[in-house]
Amino acid sequence: MIAIVDAGLGNLRSVEKALAHVGADARVTSDPADLARAERVVVPGQGAFGDCGRALAKEAPLGRAIVAAIASGKPYLGICLGLQILFDESEEAPGCRGLGILAGRVARIPGGMRDSTGARLKVPHMGWNAVAPTRAHPLLEIERSFYFVHSYHALPVEKSAIAAVADYGIPLTAAVARENVFAVQFHPEKSQRAGLDLLAAFARWRP
Numbered sequence: 001m002i003a004i005v006d007a008g009l010g011n012l013r014s015v016e017k018a019l020a021h022v023g024a025d026a027r028v029t030s031d032p033a034d035l036a037r038a039e040r041v042v043v044p045g046q047g048a049f050g051d052c053g054r055a056l057a058k059e060a061p062l063g064r065a066i067v068a069a070i071a072s073g074k075p076y077l078g079i080c081l082g083l084q085i086l087f088d089e090s091e092e093a094p095g096c097r098g099l100g101i102l103a104g105r106v107a108r109i110p111g112g113m114r115d116s117t118g119a120r121l122k123v124p125h126m127g128w129n130a131v132a133p134t135r136a137h138p139l140l141e142i143e144r145s146f147y148f149v150h151s152y153h154a155l156p157v158e159k160s161a162i163a164a165v166a167d168y169g170i171p172l173t174a175a176v177a178r179e180n181v182f183a184v185q186f187h188p189e190k191s192q193r194a195g196l197d198l199l200a201a202f203a204r205w206r207p
Helices: 012-021 032-037 049-055 061-071 192-204
Strands: 002-005 026-029 040-043 076-079 104-108 125-133 144-150 152-156 162-168 170-178 181-184
Touching (some): 002 012, 012 026, 012 192, 040 061, 040 192, 061 076, 125 170, 152 170
Parallel strands (some): 002 026, 076 181
Antiparallel strands (some): 104 152, 125 144, 125 162
């Protein structure tokens, strides 16, 4: 069973439906005991880092359960805030700590940037964007386009943690990976066939 963590941050049912579409046994839960029983864990989320950080704090039941699941070697998939919460902190919520699974911080996407044609790039970064792997990974092996909605991006201390980037004036961290942890800034549940392929690969993944 895949546990989809309900931290009160929305967009859970679309993730659940997308996983069901690819044949995965997935269910939404806010019960830490379900994470202990699950074979895999998915942490999606839309909204603010502060809300996510409070719901999934290291000392909170769900936060402890996520850290324990990762430490046990269970495959973890973070989506949007589920990626950002892996880091130490975010400019969006000063003083609110993340899980610290990956060293680094989350910063606002700079304003005033322009693309190669000179067109101004808006923040939030919203819409389809090509995602280019920076190294081989079974969940993202070739360049494909995915759907993004975000104003903040992760800045890992260890560049080796970056698994893919998206060009939006600067290279944005689109995916991170380390051992049994894989997380994406984009929304696979909104990314049609490319997103379904990624979710199907996660359901099979044995890191």
